[in-house]
Amino acid sequence: MAKVSENDSNLWHKTCFEQVSAPPLDLDTAVDLVIVGGGFTGLSAALHAAEAGASVCLLEAQEIGFGGSGRNVGLANAGLWLPPDDIRAHLGQQAGDRLIALLAGAPAYVYDLIARYDIACEPVRNGTLHCAHSAAGLADLRKRHAQLAATGAPVALLSAGETAKRTGSDAFHGALFDPRAGTIQPLGYVRGVARAAQAAGARIHGNSSVVELSHQNGTWSARTQGGTVRARALIQATNAYHQGLNTQVPAYVPVHYFQYATAPLPDKLRATILPGGEGCWDTALVMSSFRMDAAGRMIIGAMGDLGHAASGIHTAWVRRKLAQLFPVLADQPLQMGWHGRIAMTSDHIPKITRPGPNALAAHGYSGRGIGPGTLFGKGMAEALISGDEGKLPLAAIGGHAERMTGLQQAYFETGATLMHLIKARIGY
Numbered sequence: 001m002a003k004v005s006e007n008d009s010n011l012w013h014k015t016c017f018e019q020v021s022a023p024p025l026d027l028d029t030a031v032d033l034v035i036v037g038g039g040f041t042g043l044s045a046a047l048h049a050a051e052a053g054a055s056v057c058l059l060e061a062q063e064i065g066f067g068g069s070g071r072n073v074g075l076a077n078a079g080l081w082l083p084p085d086d087i088r089a090h091l092g093q094q095a096g097d098r099l100i101a102l103l104a105g106a107p108a109y110v111y112d113l114i115a116r117y118d119i120a121c122e123p124v125r126n127g128t129l130h131c132a133h134s135a136a137g138l139a140d141l142r143k144r145h146a147q148l149a150a151t152g153a154p155v156a157l158l159s160a161g162e163t164a165k166r167t168g169s170d171a172f173h174g175a176l177f178d179p180r181a182g183t184i185q186p187l188g189y190v191r192g193v194a195r196a197a198q199a200a201g202a203r204i205h206g207n208s209s210v211v212e213l214s215h216q217n218g219t220w221s222a223r224t225q226g227g228t229v230r231a232r233a234l235i236q237a238t239n240a241y242h243q244g245l246n247t248q249v250p251a252y253v254p255v256h257y258f259q260y261a262t263a264p265l266p267d268k269l270r271a272t273i274l275p276g277g278e279g280c281w282d283t284a285l286v287m288s289s290f291r292m293d294a295a296g297r298m299i300i301g302a303m304g305d306l307g308h309a310a311s312g313i314h315t316a317w318v319r320r321k322l323a324q325l326f327p328v329l330a331d332q333p334l335q336m337g338w339h340g341r342i343a344m345t346s347d348h349i350p351k352i353t354r355p356g357p358n359a360l361a362a363h364g365y366s367g368r369g370i371g372p373g374t375l376f377g378k379g380m381a382e383a384l385i386s387g388d389e390g391k392l393p394l395a396a397i398g399g400h401a402e403r404m405t406g407l408q409q410a411y412f413e414t415g416a417t418l419m420h421l422i423k424a425r426i427g428y
């Protein structure tokens with residue numbers, strides 16, 4: 001099985017209508033705020049800072065959306081991966097409640113931005129379905145439902161029959177429906193936010209890897225091959241794709257996730273599979289996801305890395321999984337396959353850290369970066385411009401460390417590979 005290289009076979013690159021011109025930095029310049037990293041976090045920070053009147057320069061090592069922002073499933077969820085009680089247990093009641101309330105509004109904020117800037121990113125806000133793959137999965141969804149409902153979230157627990165009607169698959173024991181959420185074309189969204197940031201006055205440079213960050217006499221210097229940006233304030237938004245800088249390296253456990261897309265399905269099939277257009281994922285430990293795109297392609301994904309020698313196991317498994325969920329799709333060829341790296345923290349809570357004076361960094365959305373990345377970028381820009389850290393979604397910490405990240409990564413990847421291999425042996 002040939003290895004899948006970075007973005008060669010990424011559906012989002014083939015179907016993205018948004019374009020953004022981001023030439024490399026080729027001079028020395030000075031601005032109020034320099035941002036490193038051109039994903040949801042960095043670009044949202046650039047947009048909101050520029051709209052607030054700050055002069056902004058964003059430096060991206062590759063092209064806009066190269067990292068997780070251009071590779072993900074496109075589920076614009078409300079909240080974090082963790083259910084509300086776990087968030088409060090980690091952050092305390094007050095900070096937990098504040099974050100839960102903020103992120104409950106994250107999809108609304110994202111879809112408002114999309115509408116305001118007319119971003120071409122296939123926005124569908126018909127909710128998401130967290131599908132129970134087993135009786136134990138359904139018990140977990142019941143707990144999540146109770147906790148979310150207690151926060152006022154308009155979620156509903158669906159029966160197996162209703163879930164079958166909505167998904168077109170009878171593989172599930174039930175599902176948790178969240179009408180606040182939806183799906184987007186993630187690369188279109190991140191490029192659209194970049195376009196909006198440019199229109200607000202932000203300067204955005206691609207192919208401009210920051211090779212050195214330093215702070216002297218109240219000024220940050222971000223040096224690239226083509227020039228240096230000096231600024232009073234710095235935001236680092238490099239997350240799981242941090243590269244080229246051996247300082248301020250975000251600490252996280254890398255977890256790989258891959259996706260495959262079919263060809264556009266005929267109308268007859270589209271009428272029976274996800275006719276309502278919800279985005280879905282399941283309760284399995286080695287999770288999988290499925291959704292449709294605007295052209296009617298089925299996009300199915302699961303934990304695993306397509307970039308190693310045993311990646312054929314993942315590909316073979318996803319074929320069987322598709323056939324198991326939707327027998328009518330058993331013969332549909334998988335046309336495109338790509339993968340990406342998720343920055344997971346051990347407690348599944350994102351971190352805002354302080355790389356130095358007048359500087360903030362965010363990472364570790366643990367697979368929930370569309371809404372949180374947008375709001376964390378906004379919050380960091382507002383906090384640095386106003387000098388009021390009360391504008392941050394959660395308190396900044398000096399730094400964050402993770403233990404044995406290599407071992408934990410091996411645990412996730414080996415676990416996903418073994419699980420997909422074992423399932424092959426038992427027939428799906």
Ligand SMILES: Cc1cc2nc3c(=O)[nH]c(=O)nc-3n(C[C@H](O)[C@H](O)[C@H](O)COP(=O)(O)OP(=O)(O)OC[C@H]3O[C@@H](n4cnc5c(N)ncnc54)[C@H](O)[C@@H]3O)c2cc1C
Pocket residue numbers: 036037038039040041042043059060061062063064065066067068069070071072073074075076077208209210211237238239240241242243244245256257258339340341342362363365366367368369370371373
């Ligand atoms: C396969 C996959 C599926 C996912 N599914 C979902 C989902 O359905 N819903 C959801 O909400 N979230 C999902 N996520 C998580 C989400 O995509 C991420 O949390 C989000 O994209 C993080 O955005 P970011 O801007 O913080 O980082 P990124 O988008 O990773 O951007 C970081 C950028 O920094 C740049 N960079 C790094 N080092 C330097 C340097 N030295 N100089 C300049 N630039 C540099 C990188 O090139 C990169 O472009 C998924 C992630 C993956 C990988």
